[in-house]
Amino acid sequence: MDIRKLQRAIVDGLEDVKGHNIVVFNTEHLSPLFERVIIASGTSNRQTKALASSVRDAVKSRGFPVMRTEGEDNGEWIIVDCGAAVVHLMQPAIRTYYHLEEIWGDKPVKMKLDHEPVKLVKAANDEAPVKKAPAKKAAAKKPAAKKTPAKKAPAKKPAARAGVTRTVGVKSSAAKKAPAKKPAAKKTASRA
Template structure:
């Protein structure tokens, strides 16, 4: 009967974030940022943002993350933005990962939206 037939895996958001950060580092993602969303959003607990050097790199990062999360036992990860790979979103429940080409990331500037206190321009 639906989800009751699937064995529950006790994978925490912290474990998912750790795996995501490890894989992004291994695959040479750039400007990796983690933002704590607890108390800011009911959608997720953690937001991870990273850049790839090109559409091909962003697509490869997304593919590697999807495989790593599946191997880890994370079920139901949703992926949007492939095959264009300008901006790929991976939704792993309590952890959401945004992968961008640098120009697209600069345009949307999610860091400023979700953590303005951390990413505000320095006062001059």
């Protein structure tokens, strides 16, 4: 069995479901049980379960065995045992808490991941130099305009209406209003 083909199948399965922070570690010197530990994060229980399913499908489709899967009931930390490689699929909080990179991470394996940008090789000296675009400067903040107190309009005389008062030129949340007059009750004369 070629361990490089197995780890590539696992990483491809993880990338199909957008696994985050995928790392591969060589553990041959630490454990006789497996040669690689692969750690990836999922943002939710649903995504970690989908990552586990995708890894199983990718590994089986390339002819490698999947021994067992643990933790799918909860979905916070799922372990997929692929024989020579063990895959840990964790949510970010669980991954930060247990920090498996400290245990297994002394020999990282360099792999090209699909979501990583490709590094370009520097041009030879005989070619024309490439001019760099000037860096964009951050827009300078404009000073805040000074607030001038609002000029009050001259008070207008209210129109003469019976029982209505107004306030003009005064901003108040509780403007004074005269209470509405109740219509006079009709008196009925009783005749005896």
